[in-house]
Amino acid sequence: MGLVEDNDELLVSLHLGRLKTLCRTWPLAILQNLVAVATIFGLDSLDKPSSQRFEKATAGGLMVAATLVFGFVLWRGVSRQWPFYRLKQWLSVMGLLVALATGPMLLIVANAHHGTSGWVAVLTLACTMWATASMLNAVRGALLGYSFGFAFLAPVTALAWGVSILPVLAAVLPPLLFLILKARTVGQLDYDGARDHALAFGQGQQAVKMIAEFEEHGTGWFWETDRHGRLTYLSDKVARDLAAAGIDSRGKVLTELFQMDPSAPGTERTLSFHMSSRTGFSDYTVCAVTEDGTMSDRWWSISGRPILDGIGRFRGFIGSGSDLTEKRRSEAEITRLALFDSLTGLANRQRMTLSLDKTLKQSIHPWRPNALFLMDLDRFKAVNDTLGHQAGDLLLQQVARRLEDVVGDIGLVGRLGGDEFQILLPGIDARDRLAMLADRIIAALSRPYDIQGNEVTIGCSIGIAIAPYDGEDSQTLIRNADLGLYAAKGDGRGVHRFYAEAMLEGARSRKRMEEDLRIAVAQGQFRLVYQPIVSTRDAMIVGYEALLRWHHPVQGHIPPSQFIPVAEDCGLIEQIGEWVMRTACIEAAGWPQDVRVAVNVSSIQFAKPQLPALVAQALAQSGLAAARLELEITESVFLNDNQESHRQFAALKALGIRLALDDFGTGYSSLGYLRHAPFDKIKIDQSFVRGAGSKGSRNAAIIRAIVTMADTLGMETTAEGVEIQDEIEMIRGLGCSHIQGFVYGKPMEAPDVPQSMREHGGHAEPVGLKSLRRPRVKVLRIAQILSGDATIDVRIRDLSTTGTMIEGLPPAYIVGGAAVGIRIGGDTPVRGYIRWEREGRVGLAFATPLPEDHPWLDKTQDEGDGRLRSA
Template sequence: MIRSFRGIGNLRRLAADPSDADELRRGEQALRMIDAVEEGGSGWFWQTDGEGRLTYLSDKVVRQLGVDRATGLPVTALFQIDSERPDTERTLGFHLSSRTSFAEYTVRPATGAPERWWSISGRPLFDEQGVFHGFVGWGSDLTEKRRSEAEIARLAMFDALTGLANRQRMRLSLDQTLAQTARSYRAVALMLLDLDRFKTVNDTLGHQVGDELLKQVGQRLVRTVGEHGLVGRLGGDEFKVILPSASNRERLSELAGNIIIALSQPYVVKGSSISIGCSVGIAVAPDDGGDAETLTRNADLALYAAKGDGRGTHRFYREEMLAGAQNRKQLEDDLRVALSGGQFHVAYQPLVSTSDARVTGYEALLRWEHPIRGAISPADFIPIAEDCGMIEAIGEWVLRTATSDAAQWPSDVRVAVNVSPIQFANPALPTLVANALVQSGIAPQRLELEITESVFLNESASSEAMFASLKALGVRLSLDDFGTGYSSLGYLRKAPFDKIKIDQSFVRGAAVAGNRNAAIIKAIVTLADTLGMETTAEGVETQDEIALIRELGCTHIQGWVYGKAIRHGEVLARADEGHTATPVGHRTSRPQRSKMLRWATLEIGGSRGEVRIRNLSTTGAMIDGVEFSGEIDGTTVRIEVGEGRMVSGVLRWAVNGQAGVEFLEPINLDRLGPPPKVRRAG
């Protein structure tokens, strides 16, 4: 129809000066259709003459372009193509000059008008003789669609909960930042953050409180980082910070410390005061990686190290961390075949009664004999087993093996088996324990389950139900490593423990004069007695500690003083001998010693001379460089242990130019200054 009337402009002129009734009728119908499209929707029309100047443009588009008139102006003076769109292989001017059709090109104002977007199409007009008369076309408004797309794109780049950049945007930003800095040879720092104790908040106070807490964390993080970098949330309680042009490790360390301090301050969420912590891993490009994947991996390794060093701290990436991660990965792979490959065995360490030195039980200790690496410490592979989800299968194997072995021991000898927090959280644990008891045939009271304080981090009704279920089986419960965790008296009141095991950190050095550990042990024993619980002192290594532990009231002793853990066959052999324990450890406790070679001044009876200190402890020193004659035991001396610091002591032995000095009062090794300077005559 438009072709018959040669465009919209001709329709308007025909309506103003009708000469043919039929054409007028058809023209009026066409105009009504055009008006309906222009006024009722987002569509509009345009037309040019043969010179490319507009002869018609819908009024609403003229208003949106902010011009007084459009007729007589070139199309390209009013519209410009969006060059970023993939549908613009050729320019608008090309099609107009080559007289070729085009469809759905995205254009925006070329007039400086407010941002607006249209889709425009057009085709050339020719009459019956093939004479070109210009272009006629149509368009539609894309502004709302483009805004919606932009909003969707924005939302796709931001975390819906905190409003921070999300994982995708952080990855794109890191890629772009690394590409830019590679050309300018500038450094880029990447921080990965993990909240400490956040899971406990979620589990105890609910996800709504956890979400609100994450919002506050994001706000504090943005305030602390400021304009120095981009802050994002990767998901859960993991956050990321990109710091362009940041290479000064002292400043990065300071910023990380400020972040940890800021995020560790108490929060108030829905009336609850909440305290959490934060660990930070830092990697710096290009030294720690030139691409996003490598840099992120190394920052994550640094974060792993920070969490492993006690949390609430930050660590920079070091090359040995990668070697450690590769070693852990290899251990994890080997661990998956160790159980089925028969590489594990259980060793048993005796639990000895302090009253009569009889073995009342054994603790089952897991041992791994690797076919290539040899013996691998549980401290190395147990955390890996917990991380990779193997600890439950391994723990069940230890439980079944230990109860089966114990079935062959005397009926009054117990077996103690460690239960990890992951096992404790499994509702199936009581069933597994019951099955092990049935299959082995041992009495329930002969099985003692050792549980660490960490199970109370998520203390809830399910924890109380687990304790009740285990006690209903008739097994004994022991609180392991008491004193190293939270040592809450509250859970001692609620949890039905039969025994408290005092951690070895309180036992070691307890027999040394001036040590306060003995008082702590006595307090724990008194508490346990009041609650009707037995006590076991762990890590006893010397015979004088046996006497002390007995004097302090502990009911049992465990440690190398009675030998290392032994195989099942040796346990059976000892059973035939009566199960009486004989001490094999050192007779006396040895105080902390520091091996060193430092010069010192020695005074004896008014004479002074230079000697060398080779061993130094809180109670004495071994020296050389001086010869003694006659009876020396008890001879009073003074010796310089620090710059200008003389302490008094007595000689206890001397042989071959070496001697032992016992101090009259213990010294603090941590407060020693630098070694005394050697004074030479001349």
């Protein structure tokens, strides 16, 4: 009934709300009591003067005072926050007192007034009491106290009037029961309402809390607009983000505040369309628009639907959103990593391919050309190996900046990987303009770089292809630019080359040779021949160099100078090198025990960590003594002069084999590596031997310097390519310890080696030409060069048995090693090949020397150096 302590906080809160309402309305109860008292006194003045005015005044004062005391207790308890159940107990007692305080006035009125005025006075008091009961309806305890007091006063008043009590009780009990039941019903309703309110309030509070948490710490938020599209609600977090970007969202129209991302999928219909057509939308990507109309860097995904009132009228939109800023930044970073090189910031291979494809498609309608540069840095690997990869990265970054400075806005620069770069130049096909740009790039990249305090100089080679002339699709254009780059590298690097059809034919020839090489490896078409190495001291054979030969089933003999580079490019050199190593060791094992075998090792094979194990296996399987094996290594291995190279040298020497430095003076000619590399021999390249005896030549001085250095370092020396007997004495006089060349005959098969040594007792007999100078005929005649189906008129000079010098051959036909025919008059053509070219003159070597009585030589002879060294 409200007289005990409530444990439900929400029920207490509900009662407190009613008490506060009663506290605000109770002055009306005081006022109505004053009105009632005044009315009764007014009725008294209509009758004859009463002798009970004092009693009436006292009773009226008591009646008003009781309502004042009730109001004071109510105000005091609410304002001072008395314990709720205790305040209700006080109010129950005060309700009873208010009812009882009305009793004296009711008794006086009942005794003093008769007739109409008496009934009016009683009715006034009754109405006042019922009005007071209605006010106390919200407080069950006070209502019950007042009701019981009213029930007590009714029979007392009946007795005072001298009427039967039973009718009075019959009249009073139903209202009393009604008030009691009403109080009970109010209590039950309070309980049920409090329970429902508690559930709803709890859920509401939880929902509000979750929404606030979601808005503040999550990526989602909520918004609402009025029927005009103006924002009436926007989550605080979004409002703060907009304010931080200088955007005031208060009262803004939604479509003015946000702008859609046209690149996002599903945005065929704009946000304004949905707002004006009052249709829902979902997951539209938008960004905020600043006051000056620019787009901010904040992005959201928003959804919304129209809201209607109870009778179906449009009231606005309500919706939600989520923050896409970090997601888009992450996607942008992923895109950057996917399309840009992380080291240099240039476009990467994927973006360059996409850009090239897109540009070529755009070039169709309307038609316009495009140029593609493919670049490689020269000597970059040496920088990487000597200064480290960090220095290499810094160098690549500086190269990228220089490329961007030179190219500017006319093209897109990209890094494909390593030291390979690509430049796309849309709308340009003028070869002179492209050549100037390529020269500027080469000049810019060839300037010195400051890398960690070290001055570094590199270069670059460039291949150029132009669409649509050199290809209409990206794959063809890239391939042809690569062929141009290959040609630029072959022409000495540091140059640019435009693609030409002949390059494609050369690439196809290399491709065919690669395929033939794979067949040759599988079918065993290779063989080894051996060239003697002779001591200059006693002309004894100390060893043989294993030389690789390939006899093609269709093309016949193919020189190693043609197929070895192809084998290195296609990755077959390791397999071929392993076969050479094993075969040479097996065949040399049957030779005399004091004869060594020399095997060439390519720089690619030397760089493999498995090389020492391969050598050890070849020695073990063949039974060849390690001291009899000599590996010849070219200077190119020192382009990677690092700890790996030093460990490789140490591992090979630990096997007990010998090491020789081949072709000294033609490659990476630095003397620094000779301090560390454990070579046993230096082989002097034939380019120094050739012409060493000629007047004015410096070759002899170079050979003598090399020999002196080798002797100081405790190394042997071998002069390669000796072909003339006169050169033997010259080489011996210069101090070389060994000679190798055709002067001691052609290389022989492995089974012929033991027989040859038995026949000559291990002594080498020279079989080459005796004199350095061959007879030649001074002539000036017209001849014809036969090249394929073409016949070209030329002039010949200095004719000898081994060749001739010609003038007037067009540059297109001057290809080193190219087989041609030569005819004088109506004579039978003589086969030969182009040996050299200098200042418009070409040296032609005959495939077979002419006999001394050949009619072409029937002229006055003159001495001169007309010899053309055989291959």
